[in-house]
Amino acid sequence: MINNPPEESARLGNMLLQAGVALIKSGAGSNRVITNISRLASAYGYEANIDLGTRNISISLRQETQEIIFTGTQSIATLPGANFKVLSAISQLSWDAAEKKISLEESATEINKAIDLPPYPRPVILIVTGIAGTAFCYTFGGNSFEMGITFLATLAGLFLKQELVIKKFNPFMITYGSAVLAAVVIGIFWKIGVATKLEHAFATCILFLIPGVLLINSIIDLMDGYIINGIDRGVNALMHAFAIAAGLATVLYIFGVI
Secondary structure: OOOOOHHHHHHHHHHHHHHHHHHHHOOOOHHHHHHHHHHHHHHOOOEEEEEEOOOEEEEEEEOOOOOOOEEEEEEOOOOOOOOHHHHHHHHHHHHHHHHOOOOHHHHHHHHHHHHOOOOOOHHHHHHHHHHHHHHHHHHOOOOHHHHHHHHHHHHHHHHHHHHHHHOOOOHHHHHHHHHHHHHHHHHHHHHOOOOOOOHHHHHHOOHHHOOHHHHHHHHHHHHHOOHHHHHHHHHHHHHHHHHHHHHHHHHHHHOOOO
16 A cells, blocks of 8 residues: 555545646536546555536545545536647546656646637637528528628527627526527617528527537436436526527517517
8 A cells, every 4th residue: 555645645636626626617528527636546556536516626645545635616607618739638637647657747737728728719610600690591491691690699609609608698698698689689680671581590690609518417417316416407598598599588678570
């Protein structure tokens, strides 16, 4: 049996908490978080007992038959987002620690680098998401004009969402406001009489707001047995869906369609 000093267990425990919070914030499912944290702990000779929520993580470390030698908890204040670069970097680090036996200091450095990975530039996200919206519009039968205004509506809605996220508004109100703005852009073109049939544009201009990560993680958590986390994520996804529907209904009411 290897007896590691208390200072090492404390450093490792805090590093694992940091990695766990980064995984949660970046959109990892429950099983992925636990698997990566357990692999990292095992690489340094510890057994990790993990209690995981959708916004918090608690970790206890022990060595073989010893009593618990570290316990810690961290949480995040906001709902998780999605950053697949961080997920990939921490997952790769856990395998490197297990197979290449890198030092604890190196692992801590790599986790800090992973957390500091910059997101894609805002203009790139705006343009690519707008193109995706036009592609959906085309797939659903929209013509070239509908595709064009869908691109503009998606661009406007996503820009507003990014601004409201920076200002830390309520996430459900962000979804509602973004849906309203995207639909208003379509409604303006309809109101001025440029086109009379814009149902494909209306239906696809808000698809960028669909909480795909939440829905997928909800189903995966339920299938993996993390029932509470799965229900939590599923309810959050439904609330976002309701906010999208409410945003569209608001615009349709304003323009006198309903």
